[in-house]
Amino acid sequence: MAVTLKEVAELAGVSRSAVSRTFTDGASVSDKTRRKVEKAATKLGYSPNILARGLTTRRTKLIGLVSDNFHNPIFLEVFDQFTRKLQDCGLRPLLVNLSDETDPENSVRLLRQYSVDGVVVASSTLPPEFSKAFKDAGIPVVNSFGRYSSTPNVHVVGIDNVECGRIAARELIKRGYKRLAFLGGPETATSTQDRYSGFSDELLAHPTIEVSYTYSGAYSFKAGRTEMQRLLETGSPAEAYFCADDVLSIGALSAVTDADLNVPEDIGIIGLNDMEIAGWENINLTTIRQPIQQIINSSVELIVSMLDDPGRYPEARLFPCTVVERGTLRAP
Amino acid sequence: MAVTLKEVAELAGVSRSAVSRTFTDGASVSDKTRRKVEKAATKLGYSPNILARGLTTRRTKLIGLVSDNFHNPIFLEVFDQFTRKLQDCGLRPLLVNLSDETDPENSVRLLRQYSVDGVVVASSTLPPEFSKAFKDAGIPVVNSFGRYSSTPNVHVVGIDNVECGRIAARELIKRGYKRLAFLGGPETATSTQDRYSGFSDELLAHPTIEVSYTYSGAYSFKAGRTEMQRLLETGSPAEAYFCADDVLSIGALSAVTDADLNVPEDIGIIGLNDMEIAGWENINLTTIRQPIQQIINSSVELIVSMLDDPGRYPEARLFPCTVVERGTLRAP
DNA sequence: GATTGGAGTGCAATCGGTTGCAAAATTGTT
DNA sequence: AACAATTTTGCAACCGATTGCACTCCAATC
Numbered sequence A, B: 001m002a003v004t005l006k007e008v009a010e011l012a013g014v015s016r017s018a019v020s021r022t023f024t025d026g027a028s029v030s031d032k033t034r035r036k037v038e039k040a041a042t043k044l045g046y047s048p049n050i051l052a053r054g055l056t057t058r059r060t061k062l063i064g065l066v067s068d069n070f071h072n073p074i075f076l077e078v079f080d081q082f083t084r085k086l087q088d089c090g091l092r093p094l095l096v097n098l099s100d101e102t103d104p105e106n107s108v109r110l111l112r113q114y115s116v117d118g119v120v121v122a123s124s125t126l127p128p129e130f131s132k133a134f135k136d137a138g139i140p141v142v143n144s145f146g147r148y149s150s151t152p153n154v155h156v157v158g159i160d161n162v163e164c165g166r167i168a169a170r171e172l173i174k175r176g177y178k179r180l181a182f183l184g185g186p187e188t189a190t191s192t193q194d195r196y197s198g199f200s201d202e203l204l205a206h207p208t209i210e211v212s213y214t215y216s217g218a219y220s221f222k223a224g225r226t227e228m229q230r231l232l233e234t235g236s237p238a239e240a241y242f243c244a245d246d247v248l249s250i251g252a253l254s255a256v257t258d259a260d261l262n263v264p265e266d267i268g269i270i271g272l273n274d275m276e277i278a279g280w281e282n283i284n285l286t287t288i289r290q291p292i293q294q295i296i297n298s299s300v301e302l303i304v305s306m307l308d309d310p311g312r313y314p315e316a317r318l319f320p321c322t323v324v325e326r327g328t329l330r331a332p
Numbered sequence C: 001g002a003t004t005g006g007a008g009t010g011c012a013a014t015c016g017g018t019t020g021c022a023a024a025a026t027t028g029t030t
Numbered sequence D: 001a002a003c004a005a006t007t008t009t010g011c012a013a014c015c016g017a018t019t020g021c022a023c024t025c026c027a028a029t030c
Helices: A005-012 A016-022 A031-044 A050-057 A074-088 A104-113 A128-136 A161-174 A190-203 A221-233 A246-258 A292-308 B005-012 B016-023 B031-044 B050-057 B074-088 B104-113 B128-136 B161-174 B190-203 B221-233 B246-258 B292-308
Strands: A062-067 A092-097 A118-122 A141-144 A155-159 A179-184 A210-215 A240-243 A268-273 A287-289 A316-319 A322-324 B062-067 B092-097 B118-122 B141-144 B155-159 B179-184 B210-215 B240-243 B268-273 B287-289 B316-319 B322-324
Touching (some): A005 A016, A062 A104, A074 A092, A092 B074, A104 A128, A118 A128, A118 A292, A179 A190, A210 A221, A221 A246, A240 A246, B005 B031, B062 B074, B074 B092, B128 B141, B161 B179, B161 B287, B179 B221, B190 B210, B240 B246, B292 B316
Parallel strands (some): A062 A092, A062 A118, A141 A155, A240 A268, B062 B092, B062 B118, B155 B316, B179 B210, B240 B268
Antiparallel strands (some): A092 B092
């Protein structure tokens, strides 16, 4: 069915090499044969088989996009941006859905079998060792939304989660809240750990402020709602909550309003991510914006540059986050 | 870096064919050599290059997953299910983000270059001709969430959108609403056209009921909100709206509550899809459930069966939809 | 003990391309 | 017009696998 090099060569009356060269830029072909070849190619509807080409060039233009989070709406934005940006760079995303699996070996084997040029691990929950496994297998990798480390052995592009915790704390203090709480995602998620540490660290300087810490089982609406319901039933709730994720925040929000409490009058909530839904007028969540697009563009640019220089010195690229003021925190 | 067949053969002291045969099931190899090969393979960490294999077997186990909708949260569920199910079948999704493009030619060329085994077009807005282009190119294709046609030339798996329109109409009538309205997505979307036609058709039998029809520019929150705001300003709004999509409904919902009207007392709304968010307690949207998982499993099974029988007679698989009662429609 | 048959093996061609190298064609120089 | 320099070209090997075919074993049968 598919047209091959050979057929084009025959029709054009040239060698296979000639055809190949007209389709690889930088190769030397005379205008005359190029024209002949192009004519034959369009007539036959030929376009080179990238996978066969990859066998010799060792470039498949395939990038593994691995993620363990297909439930948080923010990831739809992430996939959208990634696929667009990769397409702009002439690359194709091969999607890997981790779904619970945390052992990198399977993914490494799999992506090696497809000889991907590189891998993007898009996750704020997986440990750095996960991405490291790709590097060890000789596959260029960048960990997007991952944990920044002062001694990184793998490229990380994302935000400074510790600093985000600080920002949240400062924002709540600035608005005069005296009894704060941290509502995290899974305790094992690196992003939750870091946001916790920044939040609590910032509060060290404010001993008069009361704080409490809890975690929910997942970055999900239900987890946030359930945890907030529990908090509202047992003991006295805090004045303001930093929920380590938007979807968690919205779950918490729903629990608060269900309990006939008002936001932000009775309880304040600040989230993190600024996913599209947070801006919907019937949600209207005050949150800390993570610059998704910058992170993704930068990730792709980084992986592209690694294709030419696989041994590139590991680097962390962090983007600043800013508070987006909406309706779930009272005025200062 | 990567280990090849040849190296394994040398280490095991057998021919390359022998190695190849131990890795393809159904091939004849003695236990003795199989053991030798397996030992060498695990020692070297070998696993066959699927792309090179594909050159001769004409099977890459790659499935193109093309979509034009990376903004509707329902598609995150769609991607999740698709990747899982494909993985279960030993296939890999190659993601294509159409982003505005409606001409199939580019996608066809692209996916042909990667010699995908098949293509799933996941879209409720693209016309059947889009999928047809893949078929014409000799690539097995199924159109998931696409338009059912009585003379399909391409496999379609999804719902009967016309029937959904009817269901919506019946549901609103059953609840005693007298002044209804249809709020569609883009007029060019096949799903909107079909839902419209079912809705209006059902109302033909109820001449006493008043109906009006409008469309919004996209299946998005903002489009739904803007359109509903317009409706509330100009003229008198209907008693109940069938919004042809959940995200549209939620936008409309936000406009209604912003106008200090109550749902469902003043205005009723029914959506379509039943995406996860619709069930969130602070949204609580009454909607028509589309059985995503069944559609996707069936789509993948269909594409798998086409791998063995590419000429398979085109078929439409439709799944019934049901009303999920929540809080945006008044009791009958 | 010779014959038959089936299982197991390796050779070599092939899939659809790329690329080093040497030969051929073109261009420029005198 | 002869020669050198440069560009174009095709041959053939190779990328990492599979597979038809012929060949070798070895056990079973007569």
